[in-house]
Amino acid sequence: MLLIHCPYCNETLPEAEFTYAGQAHIVRAEDPSSQSDDQWEEFLFIRANVKGPHYERWRHFHGCGRYFNAVRDTVSDKFLTTYEAGAPRPDLASLTEGQK
Amino acid sequence: MNAPVSSFTPGTLVETSAASVSAAMPCTRLSLRARGDLAPFEAALGLSLGGHIGSRSSSDALEAMRLGPDEWILHSRHGDVSGVVAEMAALYDSHPHSLVDVTGREVTLVIEGARAAELLTLGCPRNIDTIQPGAGRRTAFDGVTVVLWRDGESSFRMDVWNSFAPHVYELLAIGCRELAAERH
Numbered sequence: 001m002l003l004i005h006c007p008y009c010n011e012t013l014p015e016a017e018f019t020y021a022g023q024a025h026i027v028r029a030e031d032p033s034s035q036s037d038d039q040w041e042e043f044l045f046i047r048a049n050v051k052g053p054h055y056e057r058w059r060h061f062h063g064c065g066r067y068f069n070a071v072r073d074t075v076s077d078k079f080l081t082t083y084e085a086g087a088p089r090p091d092l093a094s095l096t097e098g099q100k
Numbered sequence: 101m102n103a104p105v106s107s108f109t110p111g112t113l114v115e116t117s118a119a120s121v122s123a124a125m126p127c128t129r130l131s132l133r134a135r136g137d138l139a140p141f142e143a144a145l146g147l148s149l150g151g152h153i154g155s156r157s158s159s160d161a162l163e164a165m166r167l168g169p170d171e172w173i174l175h176s177r178h179g180d181v182s183g184v185v186a187e188m189a190a191l192y193d194s195h196p197h198s199l200v201d202v203t204g205r206e207v208t209l210v211i212e213g214a215r216a217a218e219l220l221t222l223g224c225p226r227n228i229d230t231i232q233p234g235a236g237r238r239t240a241f242d243g244v245t246v247v248l249w250r251d252g253e254s255s256f257r258m259d260v261w262n263s264f265a266p267h268v269y270e271l272l273a274i275g276c277r278e279l280a281a282e283r284h
């Protein structure tokens with residue numbers, strides 16, 4: 001089982017308390033009616049499907065209930081970091097450095 | 101199959117040499133969601149809300165646990181919370197929040213006995229030892245969201261939504277018997 005650090009609870013807890021919630025940092029347009037069909041398609045359906053470090057959302061469902069973001073390596077399944085929703089996307093170089 | 105929830109009469113449901121499970125006396129339950137300056141809410145409720153997630157505080161009338169950054173559960177054993185509710189309602193214009201009576205949503209199981217903490221490991225993926233006596237957490241028990249209050253080393257309360265309660269109780273009862281049947 002994966003152990004996941006909840007940035008709100010500040011505890012590292014079993015995966016069974018969490019749910020996965022898809023790719024992170026996908027921002028809905030400020031003015032939705034300005035968007036073309038292609039832009040809507042991009043927003044709704046097109047995802048990165050990364051091999052390697054992936055920015056993704058998780059929710060501490062059986063816990064504090066909050067959504068937060070994580071960077072997880074999809075090859076090794078290792079979490080590089082987790083951070084609060086709304087916080088800026090952490091720089092990948094700073095995260096992978098400690099992994100070498 | 102599963103007995104209806106209304107069949108949980110307050111009192112002991114199962115008791116073995118390992119642990120016991122009882123249904124607690126009914127209490128009033130309030131769900132609070134609030135952000136920003138907590139001081140006005142603390143004044144109205146008469147208890148502190150500011151601790152870490154899982155921390156508890158109490159007044160004569162109320163017992164509170166912080167479930168999340170902006171969420172608390174409040175219990176009152178004495179029934180009448182109308183005074184507190186009115187004081188909170190008076191704050192609403194200046195400090196928007198949500199205070200909802202969820203009394204009918206769940207029941208509380210009291211889990212006690214020498215091996216109570218071990219009994220909980222049957223269903224809780226998290227390490228029970230990380231919950232200090234006097235604190236608590238919302239967590240999972242066999243996939244069911246529950247609120248766990250640790251009142252002492254071997255004394256817990258578990259709030260379970262009604263529809264899950266018969267399942268959770270059955271599993272705890274099996275665990276009580278199984279632990280008691282173990283040979284060392």
Ligand SMILES: [Zn+2]
Nearest residue numbers: 006009060064
């Ligand atoms: Zn959490």
